[in-house]
Structure formats: structure tokens, C-alpha cells
Amino acid sequence: PDSLQKTIGTIFSKKQEIAKINQQTANYSYNYATAKFDEFNYSLTGIQKEPGTLLVQGFQGTALGKMACGCRVQPYYPITPASDESVFLESNEILEIIDDRPGSTAVIQTEDEICAMGMTIGSALTGTRSATCTSGPGFALMTEMLGWAGINEVPVVITNYQRSGPSTGLPTRHGQDDLLFSVFAGHGDFPKIVYASGDVEESFYDTGNVFNYADVFQVPVIHLMDKFIASSVVTCKRFDPSKITINRGKLLDKVEDGYERFAFTEDGVSPRSRLGIDNGIFWDTGDESDEKGHITEDPILRVKMMDKRMSRLDLILKEIPDVEKAVSFGIEDYTVITWGSSKGPIIDAIEMLKKEGISIGLVQIKLLHPFPGEYVASLLKDAKTIIDVEANHSAQLGKLFKQNVQRDIDYSILKYTGRAMTSTEVYDSLKKIVENKANKREVLMHGA
Numbered sequence: 001p002d003s004l005q006k007t008i009g010t011i012f013s014k015k016q017e018i019a020k021i022n023q024q025t026a027n028y029s030y031n032y033a034t035a036k037f038d039e040f041n042y043s044l045t046g047i048q049k050e051p052g053t054l055l056v057q058g059f060q061g062t063a064l065g066k067m068a069c070g071c072r073v074q075p076y077y078p079i080t081p082a083s084d085e086s087v088f089l090e091s092n093e094i095l096e097i098i099d100d101r102p103g104s105t106a107v108i109q110t111e112d113e114i115c116a117m118g119m120t121i122g123s124a125l126t127g128t129r130s131a132t133c134t135s136g137p138g139f140a141l142m143t144e145m146l147g148w149a150g151i152n153e154v155p156v157v158i159t160n161y162q163r164s165g166p167s168t169g170l171p172t173r174h175g176q177d178d179l180l181f182s183v184f185a186g187h188g189d190f191p192k193i194v195y196a197s198g199d200v201e202e203s204f205y206d207t208g209n210v211f212n213y214a215d216v217f218q219v220p221v222i223h224l225m226d227k228f229i230a231s232s233v234v235t236c237k238r239f240d241p242s243k244i245t246i247n248r249g250k251l252l253d254k255v256e257d258g259y260e261r262f263a264f265t266e267d268g269v270s271p272r273s274r275l276g277i278d279n280g281i282f283w284d285t286g287d288e289s290d291e292k293g294h295i296t297e298d299p300i301l302r303v304k305m306m307d308k309r310m311s312r313l314d315l316i317l318k319e320i321p322d323v324e325k326a327v328s329f330g331i332e333d334y335t336v337i338t339w340g341s342s343k344g345p346i347i348d349a350i351e352m353l354k355k356e357g358i359s360i361g362l363v364q365i366k367l368l369h370p371f372p373g374e375y376v377a378s379l380l381k382d383a384k385t386i387i388d389v390e391a392n393h394s395a396q397l398g399k400l401f402k403q404n405v406q407r408d409i410d411y412s413i414l415k416y417t418g419r420a421m422t423s424t425e426v427y428d429s430l431k432k433i434v435e436n437k438a439n440k441r442e443v444l445m446h447g448a
Contacts, residue, residue, distance in 0.1 A: 001030065003046070054238040058229040059085040061200040061239075062159055065207025066131060067095055067105065068241040071157070073130040075108040075119035080171050081230040082133040082161040113138040117145035117158075124149075124156050125284070127251055127274030129211055133159035136178050137168065139222075143185045146220055150190030152284045152293075153262070153270065153309065155214035155221075155249075159207075162226040162340075164418045173418030174227040176340050176391040180399065182222045183369040191312040193217070194369035196224040198327075198343035201236040203229065206366070208244035209324060216249040216319070217312050218269055224368070226391075228341040228420040255280035260291035264304065268311040313370040325372040327364045328379050334434060335361030335383035337376075337409075339368060339397050341420070342389050348423035349430055358434055365397065373404035380405075387433060389413040391421060395441075412441050419447035 005023050012019035033040070056064075063085045066074070076086040086107055095103035106123075110116040116132045123130035134142065139160050149156050160182060164175030182194045193213050197203040203225060214221045250271045261282035263270045273280030283293030288305060290296045317325075329347065336346055343364050350360045363379050365372075380386065388398040388409045393416045398409040413429045415421050425446040432438035 004030075052238045053235050055233065055235050056200055057084075058200045058203070058225070058232045058234070059161070060088055061197075061203035061229075062133075062207050062223070062225060063088045063092075064239060065204040065244070066211075067092070068204075068239075068244045069129070069208040069211045070246050071105065071129045071131050071211060072103070073106045073108075073120070073123035073128050074132060075110050075116040075123075075130075076132050076134065077110050077113045077116050077138060079113075079135045079138045081163060081227045082135050082138070082159070084230065085133045085159065085161070113141040114145060117142040117149075117156075120156050120158075121145060121149050121152075121154050124154050125275050127272075129215075131157040131159060131211075133161065135161050135163050136165045136181070139178065139181070139185070143187075146192070147186035147188060147190060148286050149220045150186060150192060150309070151188075151286065151288070153218040153272075154284075155211075155218050157207075157210055157214055157221050157223060159223045159225060161230045162224060164227075164416065170418040172227075174341075174391065174420050175416060175418060176224075176226055176342070176396070177416075178224065179339070179368060179390075179392070179396040180394075182224060183400070185222070189306065189310060191217070191219045191309055191316070192369065193219055193221040193316060193367070194224065195221060196340045196366055196368055197229070198340060198364055198366070199236075200229060200232065200234050201239070204239045205243060208246075212245070212247040212249075213316070213320070215251065216247055216269075217316055218249065218272060219312055219316075224340060226341050228391075252277065252280065261293050262289060262291045262305065262308075264291065264308060267315060268308050269315070317370050317372060320367060322372075322375050325365075325367040325375055326379060327366065329362040329364070330359075331363070331379065331383050332359045332361035333384045334359075334387060334430070335363060335380060335385070336387045336389050336430075337363050337365060337380075337397065337401060338389045339365050340390070342391055345421040345423040345426050346389055349426035352423065352427045353430060353434075358431065360430055360434075365401075368397075368400065371400055371404040373406075376401070377405045377407070380407075385410045385433070387411045387413060387430070389421075389426065391415050410440075411438060413444065414441065415444035417445060417448050422446050 008022045009019050090107040093105045097103045120130045120132045162178045164170035164173045165177045197206045210221045210223045255273050255277050287295040390397050395412045411433050425444045429442040
């Protein structure tokens with residue numbers, strides 16, 4: 001059919017010989033099936049395309065978000081399922097930006113994840129928005145450098161496409177295994193942000209937000225994605241880059257004499273120079289330092305510097321809008337809390353139950369560290385039964401919830417087979433809970 005031929009031509013538009021071979025194969029298959037299966041009565045009808053829609057694969061949401069928000073350096077080491085994002089960025093490294101201003105993204109494949117994290121930090125020190133992407137095993141190698149970024153107040157973004165662990169685990173399968181690891185990554189205390197997107201459309205706009213968080217608060221940000229989102233092909237509303245704003249925080253273009261990189265300020269965030277600016281000299285080491293960056297072991301200065309850095313956690317909770325911390329889809333007597341890609345099947349399951357007259361609430365928590373305990377508690381004040389739904393063995397969100405909200409989880413619905421959740425199995429478990437027939441810990445096994 002003409003529509004199939006045109007589709008093949010579009011997909012392989014830059015590889016005409018490959019397009020021709022695939023078009024010939026499609027023609028042969030079509031003619032063979034038409035001749036041999038004349039009694040086959042099924043046909044695929046076309047669908048009406050809605051205006052303003054986009055067909056996109058999950059990893060493209062964050063990649064396009066990085067382009068739109070000004071990320072211009074991404075070192076990485078290949079790992080499933082994160083590599084696709086960097087490959088996509090590299091395939092589209094030359095950018096057309098408003099007012100015909102050319103742009104480009106430097107994408108560098110490094111020898112390992114330690115180097116990738118180091119290059120990301122080094123790029124950020126020049127004032128360039130920089131990120132890396134990885135999965136659980138790779139992120140494990142990055143944690144020492146993560147602490148270096150923390151003590152030196154370097155804004156970097158790490159996109160973690162989670163999969164099932166531990167170790168190599170299920171390298172091509174889904175999981176939400178890295179929440180607690182991300183929250184507590186790195187030795188010692190330093191501020192960081194852990195943030196999770198629930199679907200592809202969210203991931204585009206969230207990517208813009210997490211870069212702003214990194215710059216404004218001068219902290220590393222771990223943006224949690226997962227295999228289910230990365231590999232899903234979905235139709236969603238066309239992304240609108242004009243909705244992404246760029247806030248570079250206290251990044252300086254000009255520096256006066258007497259500059260102190262780690263100066264004490266009222267809000268705990270110091271003006272940030274970049275490498276190469278006149279008068280903007282500063283020292284970065286892995287050691288504790290004074291205001292200029294010189295190494296010190298002075299106990300009083302140590303306390304002041306630690307308090308300065310850690311005060312960012314309170315500032316983050318104060319400055320990030322509530323709507324970016326957690327999203328309420330309605331509160332009922334029975335209310336689900338969740339994070340990440342589990343959101344989708346839960347919403348579908350709730351709609352299925354609604355048709356039977358059963359009302360279930362839902363709160364999606366996006367800012368996972370620092371945890372917005374007071375705000376989440378206020379959302380759930382009228383919920384009588386809290387149900388935690390997530391894709392890991394140990395109910396990691398449930399642990400954070402209890403720690404920060406001081407309230408027990410009543411039921412946990414968990415899946416850790418490596419397969420994505422389905423709406424039908426979530427529906428079954430929620431219905432059992434409402435009917436008082438469920439275990440306190442429901443383990444989903446669909447697809448096993």
C-alpha cells in the first residue's frame with residue numbers, strides 16, 4: 001500500500017538503498033499475502049491524527065528536554081537502557097536555535113562512568129550546562145565523583161534510567177530499584193536533589209526543571225527515569241520548548257576583585273564564577289575548604305561550611321513550588337502513593353474501578369529528596385488507608401514516606417519480576433484491598 005511505502009521512505013529517508021530494499025520486501029510480502037490468503041477478512045483502518053500530537057520514544061523526552069534547556073555537554077559510558085539518549089543527542093548534535101543562532105551539543109563516549117562523571121563536572125565548572133546519563137551499575141561508579149560535586153557545589157544532572165538489580169541483574173528489564181541508592185548515594189553528608197518523572201511527556205518539562213534546580217541551588221541532581229519509560233513508544237502532546245525557562249541562578253559573567261567562591265551568604269548559595277573569568281579565581285579540591293577554596297581542617301570553619309551546604313535542603317523545599325513536588329489526582333478514603341512510571345497503570349486501574357463505583361485516590365510524588373514531608377502529609381490528611389505501589393522488592397518509597405511523614409503504609413503493591421506493571425493486575429490488587437481480601441504485601445506476577 002502507498003501509505004506503507006511512504007512510511008518506509010520516511011523512516012529511511014537518509015538511507016535510500018536501505019529504503020528501497022525494505023520497500024521491495026514489503027511489496028513482496030503484501031503480494032504474497034494477497035495471493036495466498038484471499039479469505040483473510042481482517043484489515044487495519046487508518047486513524048484520524050489529532051493536531052498537536054507527537055509519536056516519541058521515552059528516552060527522546062529527556063534528550064529533547066536537554067536540547068531545549070541548554071545542556072551542551074553530555075559525556076557518557078554505554079549502558080542499557082541509558083545509551084539511547086546519548087546516541088540520540090549525538091545524532092542531533094547540531095541545533096537550530098531561535099534567531100538563527102547555531103548551537104551544538106558535545107557528546108563524548110568515555111572509557112568508563114568515573115570518567116564520564118568527572119568530565120561532566122569539569123564542563124560544569126566552565127559554566128556550561130552539563131549532564132550524564134547511566135543506569136544503576138554505572139551510577140554506582142559515579143558516587144565518589146558525586147560527592148566531589150557536592151562538596152564543591154557544582155551543578156550537574158545525572159539521568160538514571162533504572163533497571164532491575166543488583167549487580168548486572170536484569171540488564172534489559174524494568175525496575176524502580178535505585179530510589180534509596182540515589183537518596184543516600186555518596187559518603188558523608190552533602191545536599192542533592194532526587195527527582196522522578198512519571199511519563200514521557202513529563203520527562204521533557206522535568207528535564208528543564210532539574211537543570212534549573214541544579215543551577216539555582218548549586219547541587220547535583222539525580223533525575224530518575226526507568227526502563228519502562230525509556231523503551232515505550234507513545235503518542236503525547238507535542239512538546240512546547242517555550243514552556244521551558246532557563247534560570248542559571250548566581251552564575252557570574254563578571255567578577256570583581258576579592259572574589260570568594262564559597263562565600264557565606266544569607267541564603268547559603270554563593271555567587272559562582274566560571275573557569276577563565278578575570279578575577280574569578282577559585283580552588284576546588286575534594287577537601288574541606290575556606291571561602292576561597294583553600295584546604296582547611298579548622299573545626300569552626302568546618303561546621304560553618306557543612307551548615308552552609310546542608311541548609312540548601314531547607315531552601316529547596318521552600319523554593320520549589322508544591323505543584324513540582326507532588327501531584328494529587330484526588331484524595332479518597334483509599335489513596336495510592338507512587339512515583340515514576342507506575343503512575344500510568346495506576347491511573348488506568350483507578351478508572352476501571354471508578355466504573356464499578358469504587359473510588360481510589362492517587363498522589364504521585366516527584367521530589368523524592370529532600371522529601372516534601374509536610375506537603376505530602378497535608379495532601380493525605382483525609383485519606384484513611386495509604387497504599388504504596390512501586391516496582392521494587394523493598395517498598396522503597398514506603399520507607400521514605402514513613403521516615404518523613406511519620407505515618408505507616410497500610411498496604412504495599414509491588415512488582416519486581418523485571419516486567420512492567422499492568423493496569424489489570426493493579427486493578428485486581430486494589431479491589432482486593434477495598435474488599436478486605438488482600439495481604440498487606442501484594443506481589444504482582446503478570447507476565448511471569
